[in-house]
Amino acid sequence: MRKLKNSELGRIEINEFKKTPKTPLIIILDDIRSLNNIGSIFRTSDAFLIEKIYLCGITACPPNKDIHKTALGSTESVDWEYSENIEDLVKNLQKEKIFIWSVEQADDSKKLGNLTISRNIKHALIFGNEVKGISQSVVNLSNDVIEVPQFGTKHSLNVSICSGILIWEFFKNLS
Numbered sequence: 498m499r500k501l502k503n504s505e506l507g508r509i510e511i512n513e514f515k516k517t518p519k520t521p522l523i524i525i526l527d528d529i530r531s532l533n534n535i536g537s538i539f540r541t542s543d544a545f546l547i548e549k550i551y552l553c554g555i556t557a558c559p560p561n562k563d564i565h566k567t568a569l570g571s572t573e574s575v576d577w578e579y580s581e582n583i584e585d586l587v588k589n590l591q592k593e594k595i596f597i598w599s600v601e602q603a604d605d606s607k608k609l610g611n612l613t614i615s616r617n618i619k620h621a622l623i624f625g626n627e628v629k630g631i632s633q634s635v636v637n638l639s640n641d642v643i644e645v646p647q648f649g650t651k652h653s654l655n656v657s658i659c660s661g662i663l664i665w666e667f668f669k670n671l672s
């Protein structure tokens with residue numbers, strides 16, 4: 498087995514990326530503190546052709562050198578928009594018939610692995626603050642809650658890791 502060279506990876510240019518059909522998935526980042534987490538989520542969203550990222554609340558926006566450190570240019574390829582009020586954003590997306598998932602630990606949450614992802618609709622995943630998570634008012638507005646089951650002592654994942662797991666799962670099911 499031979500490691501591939503960068504020139505062999507078939508990477509596309511940003512203008513081609515913009516024209517490529519996207520995964521019908523929107524990512525919403527609400528009150529994410531870490532600029533490295535924001536950049537990592539942009540990079541994962543680029544890898545799996547995510548339609549758009551919404552940055553809400555205190556979540557920082559590009560251009561930002563600390564976001565760029567982990568995004569590696571994906572803030573230029575992935576469409577994004579800032580929306581100060583997440584509740585208004587969720588209501589507007591629901592009017593567009595987008596199914597809103599809060600990613601949170603909650604009673605009656607859907608566990609990843611026991612989930613059926615409908616291919617007939619567009620989905621949005623909300624990821625909340627690294628410490629406080631998603632506010633109860635936003636959980637209440639969501640169509641459903643999804644949770645990544647965990648079995649260790651911490652019962653929490655870094656938001657960029659959690660988003661990577663869920664983006665991959667939705668990409669597999671929606672592609």
